[in-house]
Amino acid sequence: MKLTNKFDTRRSHRLIQFFLDRAKNWNANDRDFSIYWSMSHMITTAQIMRLLAIKRNLDADICAIAGLIHDIATMESGKTNNHAARALDYIAPLMKAYNESNFAKNDALKITDAEIKLLEEIIPQHSNKNETSANPYAEALKDADVIDRYLHGVEANESEMPRLLAVFAELGY
Ligand SMILES: [Fe+2]
Numbered sequence: 121m122k123l124t125n126k127f128d129t130r131r132s133h134r135l136i137q138f139f140l141d142r143a144k145n146w147n148a149n150d151r152d153f154s155i156y157w158s159m160s161h162m163i164t165t166a167q168i169m170r171l172l173a174i175k176r177n178l179d180a181d182i183c184a185i186a187g188l189i190h191d192i193a194t195m196e197s198g199k200t201n202n203h204a205a206r207a208l209d210y211i212a213p214l215m216k217a218y219n220e221s222n223f224a225k226n227d228a229l230k231i232t233d234a235e236i237k238l239l240e241e242i243i244p245q246h247s248n249k250n251e252t253s254a255n256p257y258a259e260a261l262k263d264a265d266v267i268d269r270y271l272h273g274v275e276a277n278e279s280e281m282p283r284l285l286a287v288f289a290e291l292g293y
Pocket of ligand 1: 161190191265
């Protein structure tokens with residue numbers, strides 16, 4: 121990938137602000153993971169997605185956005201069960217709500233229909249860590265999720281370990 125001297129991260133930062141605003145209304149108790157964890161993981165997964173996008177020649181902005189919202193069902197409901205599939209209940213409605221919000225005032229800040237479609241394709245797959253998807257964006261998301269959880273001190277399970285080692289090898293570690 122040819123790097124320019126500045127990365128355009130405006131949309132992802134607006135989306136983070138959109139979810140920080142929503143988090144004010146999330147139930148802070150009765151959650152499988154704290155709001156603090158969800159917020160930390162969403163932001164750092166987005167950064168790892170950018171690194172993988174550069175390495176793999178993918179669109180870094182939509183990669184970052186996928187990283188930000190991949191656990192959208194857990195963030196919104198507080199529950200992790202079946203959260204990858206349940207993301208479909210949230211992706212389109214919330215991306216449209218973001219598009220109509222003050223956080224996305226001009227067209228350049230909005231998420232397009234094609235991007236929503238891509239997010240709806242790859243996010244429901246992200247829990248299938250031991251399966252390989254034909255979609256490179258789906259693979260990047262699984263890889264970024266595994267790496268980010270690992271770097272936050274979460275123990276990698278059997279299905280995550282091969283993926284973790286493969287990505288670190290790809291990155292030259
Ligand atoms: Fe995750």
